[in-house]
Amino acid sequence: MRIVVQEDRFDIGAETAAFAAGRTDMGAIVTFTGIVREIAESPLEAMVIEHYPGMTEKALTEIAQEASRRWALGDVLVIHRFGRLAPGETIMMIATAAPHRADAFAAAEFLMDYLKSRAPFWKKEITATGDGWVAAKDEDEAALDRWQA
Template identity: 70%
Template sequence: MRILVQSEPFDFAAETAEFGRGRKDVGAVVTFQGIVRDDGGRLSRMEIEHYPGMTQKAISDIAEEAARRWNLADVLVIHRYGDMRPGETIMMVAAAARHRADAFAAAEFLMDYLKSRAPFWKKEFGPDGAEWVAAKDEDEAALKRW
């Protein structure tokens, strides 16, 4: 299991290739790439803040829970903080399991958790200034199914 919280950009394709390289004990690897989205064409940048020790532990704890619940062979979570522009990769999740249903469920669980409960604070910057990103009801609803 590898959990990285970092400011530096990362290569999603390289991380994905390395995660699955040489595995003979799994039948499925599911990956997800989160990208900074600019819905209305007005986002100039996003800033993500976090508490280093708290964030790493919270993500590690939930990754360990996912590994137990779905009998995962491996988990990778990379989440960036700091300034990012639209189109940049903000995070990734990878889950490896013997069967695809477990890998898909675990990856989706991790993504829902990261979106709703991981201790990150997002601020969006546009032509009208800066605004903190509020939690969305649909994100909370997605997390409740787990």
């Protein structure tokens, strides 16, 4: 399991290749990459992501461990950036490895729903018309609710 919170850009291909290298015991690797996207209301200049060092890594590790308890996973990778990111930049990546694809897909979805709704990151959108903190969305909360056991 590898959890990384960093300001620097990362290479999706290199991270995926490293995660998959030598995997003869796993039948599936699922990856998801999040990208900073434009917003319709006003052109996005940047998104600023803040976090509390130490607390964030601990929370991400705990949710990755929870995913590993729920599904038969061989490995988990979570990379999440912070700082000022422009539209089109990579914001995060999840990778899950499992003997079978169903577990790899389910765990990746679970992790993504958690990151979107509960991970301790604070996001501010910088636009031509002003700055504003990103609020939780009902659809993100609903997605997370389906995992409540």
